[in-house]
Amino acid sequence: MNARRNTVVSLELAEKLFCRSRGFCYWIIMTRLVNRIVTIGLVVLLAACATTPTAKVNNTSKTFSTVVVDAGHGGKDSGAYRRYGPPEKAVALDVAQRLDRKLRESQLKTVMTRSSDVFIPLNDRVAIENAQRNAIFVSIHFNDSRRRGIKGFETYYRSGPSFDLANRIQAKLMTIPNSANGGVHTANFRVLRLASCPAVLVECGYLSNRSEGNKTRDWEYRELLADRIAEAIVEQRFGAGVYRASTQVAAQSPPQEPASGDTGSATGATRR
Numbered sequence: 001m002n003a004r005r006n007t008v009v010s011l012e013l014a015e016k017l018f019c020r021s022r023g024f025c026y027w028i029i030m031t032r033l034v035n036r037i038v039t040i041g042l043v044v045l046l047a048a049c050a051t052t053p054t055a056k057v058n059n060t061s062k063t064f065s066t067v068v069v070d071a072g073h074g075g076k077d078s079g080a081y082r083r084y085g086p087p088e089k090a091v092a093l094d095v096a097q098r099l100d101r102k103l104r105e106s107q108l109k110t111v112m113t114r115s116s117d118v119f120i121p122l123n124d125r126v127a128i129e130n131a132q133r134n135a136i137f138v139s140i141h142f143n144d145s146r147r148r149g150i151k152g153f154e155t156y157y158r159s160g161p162s163f164d165l166a167n168r169i170q171a172k173l174m175t176i177p178n179s180a181n182g183g184v185h186t187a188n189f190r191v192l193r194l195a196s197c198p199a200v201l202v203e204c205g206y207l208s209n210r211s212e213g214n215k216t217r218d219w220e221y222r223e224l225l226a227d228r229i230a231e232a233i234v235e236q237r238f239g240a241g242v243y244r245a246s247t248q249v250a251a252q253s254p255p256q257e258p259a260s261g262d263t264g265s266a267t268g269a270t271r272r
């Protein structure tokens with residue numbers, strides 16, 4: 001108690017001593033004012049920086065009539081590569097085509113960013129995505145890691161209106177038996193950041209993982225992936241219980257196996 005009183009007294013004394021000079025007091029007040037203005041300015045600047053890189057997003061997450069289906073990579077960009085089995089660009093296209101068919105069967109209009117093994121620059125994909133009215137964007141990828149043990153589905157989004165869709169797709173993928181949950185995350189991928197509609201990117205498992213990589217070679221498994229993603233999209237638009245699954249026996253153009261003697265090195269991979 002005494003110590004506290006002593007502190008108060010000494011502070012008052014110090015103030016009296018300093019404030020003998022009016023100029024010094026004025027200087028203290030000005031310094032405080034400047035500090036406050038600088039702090040407010042920084043907060044405003046930070047808030048502005050956080051919002052500028054994102055495109056303005058139309059919230060069509062419950063009204064959309066079109067789904068832009070984006071098969072990741074293509075052409076010179078193989079994406080994640082495996083020594084055995086088709087590269088990411090091939091399996092992503094196969095799942096995307098299956099998804100495309102299922103969505104059209106569910107009375108949704110679709111636009112594919114690519115329907116063959118061609119290279120499409122990311123900016124062109126963004127242009128296709130943003131040219132659609134009343135749409136959502138779904139990008140199909142497979143993952144890769146140097147750590148062979150890592151596995152699981154991951155779904156990425158950027159804008160608030162994309163959050164529901166991302167969660168729904170992840171939850172539906174998790175109904176596949178023995179699946180691992182890599183979670184729903186935000187990411188600054190260009191196709192998400194510059195999208196003017198709700199947009200998600202689905203990583204349908206790790207090609208680098210023995211179990212997930214092997215499953216992906218099986219067309220029935222790829223059909224299952226497409227089916228779960230389609231169900232999530234249809235439920236997002238029309239509500240639960242509306243989706244009717246259909247199975248296609250084989251793909252029109254099965255994913256190509258790499259040429260024999262291939263070293264398995266990635267060539268010109270552009271991530272997302």
Ligand SMILES: [Zn+2]
Pocket residue numbers: 072073079080088141142271272
């Ligand atoms: Zn990819």
